[in-house]
Amino acid sequence: MNLFATRLAAEGLTLRRAKTRTLQINVGKLCNLTCMHCHVNAGPKRTEIMSKETIDRVVDWLAQTDIPIVDLTGGSPEMIPDFRYLVDRIRALRPNRKIIDRCNLTMLLERGFKDWLPEFLAVKKIEIIASMPCYSSKNVNLQRGEDVFERSIAALRILNRLGYGVSGGLQLHLVYNPLGASLPPSQPELEAEFKTELAENFGIVFNKLYTLTNMPVGRFGAFLKFNSKLDDYMDLLIGSFNPKTIDGLMCRDTISVGWRGEVYDCDFNQQLGMQWRNGKELYLWDIDPAKIDNREIMTGDHCLACSAGRGSSCGGALV
Numbered sequence: 001m002n003l004f005a006t007r008l009a010a011e012g013l014t015l016r017r018a019k020t021r022t023l024q025i026n027v028g029k030l031c032n033l034t035c036m037h038c039h040v041n042a043g044p045k046r047t048e049i050m051s052k053e054t055i056d057r058v059v060d061w062l063a064q065t066d067i068p069i070v071d072l073t074g075g076s077p078e079m080i081p082d083f084r085y086l087v088d089r090i091r092a093l094r095p096n097r098k099i100i101d102r103c104n105l106t107m108l109l110e111r112g113f114k115d116w117l118p119e120f121l122a123v124k125k126i127e128i129i130a131s132m133p134c135y136s137s138k139n140v141n142l143q144r145g146e147d148v149f150e151r152s153i154a155a156l157r158i159l160n161r162l163g164y165g166v167s168g169g170l171q172l173h174l175v176y177n178p179l180g181a182s183l184p185p186s187q188p189e190l191e192a193e194f195k196t197e198l199a200e201n202f203g204i205v206f207n208k209l210y211t212l213t214n215m216p217v218g219r220f221g222a223f224l225k226f227n228s229k230l231d232d233y234m235d236l237l238i239g240s241f242n243p244k245t246i247d248g249l250m251c252r253d254t255i256s257v258g259w260r261g262e263v264y265d266c267d268f269n270q271q272l273g274m275q276w277r278n279g280k281e282l283y284l285w286d287i288d289p290a291k292i293d294n295r296e297i298m299t300g301d302h303c304l305a306c307s308a309g310r311g312s313s314c315g316g317a318l319v
Contacts, residue, residue: 003168003238004303011243017265017295021253023062024071024314025050026267028259031075033104033148035131039218039271042075050259051082057261057285059089061260065289071254071314073102073267078117087124100127103161105149105155118155122162122170128316129210132174135197156204165206173208175316180223183235183240183309187317210316213237213305215268237304245311248318251297257284265297267314268306274298 008015028049032182050058062070072091077083090099093259101121108118121128130152137149156172159165165172174194178184191209198204214220216233224230256264261283264270276282276298311318 002299003234003301004299006303007241007307008246008299010233012050013243013246015246015249015297015299017293017297018252019293020065020067020255020289022069022071022250022314023065023067023255023257024073024267025058025077025257026073026259026270027075027077027080027083029075030079031104032107032110033076035219039215039220040075041271046075048259049075050086050261052082052085054261055082055086055089056260057283058257059086061284061287061289065287066277067255069098069100069278070098071102072181075108076104077101078103078113080106084120087126090312091124098127099124100129102138103130104131105130105152108155108158109151118158118162122164125170127171127173128159128164129173129175131177132156132194133177133179135194135200135201144223153202153204156198156206157202158245160203160205165204172206173210174206175210175212175259177212177214181214181229181236183213183236184312184317187211187310188211208316210314211255211310211312212314212316213312215302215305217268217302218228218271234301234304235277237308240308241304242307242309242311245307245318247250248311248313249303249306250313250315251306254314255284255287255292261285261289263287268302269298269300272300272302 002123029040029042030048030049032044034043087099107113132152159172163169174290176184176190216230218222224233251265254266256267256270258270263276263282263284264274306312
């Protein structure tokens with residue numbers, strides 16, 4: 001039984017695609033960190049990365065569209081060998097197209113990256129959305145690994161010096177997700193708290209804070225099962241279902257592309273293997289961008305996380 005679909009039906013709601021505004025490209029599962037909450041199960045030993053040939057096919061498809069936002073995610077997207085090639089190809093199509101890099105911050109300090117990556121992102125005017133689950137070292141390091149907080153602070157200072165997060169400068173947004181099996185607090189209130197704490201204690205500024213609900217899949221799903229908390233967490237999500245979130249769900253205007261070029265409604269569906277099909281598995285270059293509006297969105301129990309409480313999306317709270 002699909003619990004999310006049941007709740008939708010009870011509210012008399014349907015979930016179908018609107019006009020695509022974002023092409024989210026998951027370039028692979030390789031990452032320098034192994035975070036407890038990661039729904040991708042990314043890590044340093046993963047080998048799945050997008051090839052240059054697939055990059056070309058994805059960008060050639062994008063060239064046929066007027067999609068205004070390209071969202072690069074992973075893993076650590078910067079770790080693939082052709083990251084700069086991918087960014088340059090996208091930027092060459094349309095100079096004013098928004099390109100987002102979902103950065104874990106510590107990549108900016110890694111050997112082989114620190115000498116070029118921060119300046120490259122700034123020169124190419126890439127918007128950065130960076131994971132920062134707390135403004136205290138204890139909580140961040142518990143969730144993401146030893147010394148991650150300290151390295152993240154150092155990376156944020158580098159970005160601020162390059163003009164990120166400052167008034168009139170490049171866009172720098174932070175992402176908060178709860179440490180455990182709970183819903184995020186009020187996004188505006190938490191943003192104000194983050195800005196005060198980071199400014200007063202570290203001299204750091206940023207633009208927006210996005211609150212995300214932990215998805216009960218991947219590494220976090222395994223954590224819940226291991227600690228016998230999955231049923232309680234699902235009960236929390238079901239009891240917190242908010243029909244006002246449905247119109248704003250990211251799956252309505254986002255196409256999610258996997259490292260091989262396969263197509264999904266969202267990155268969470270991607271990790272669960274819920275690929276688009278039409279008698280066969282579909283890849284981005286199989287899709288006519290003019291004929292996907294109003295397509296029915298594939299859902300599952302995990303969708304309750306995006307529709308619980310104030311809602312959750314790659315752009316934060318929905319209501």
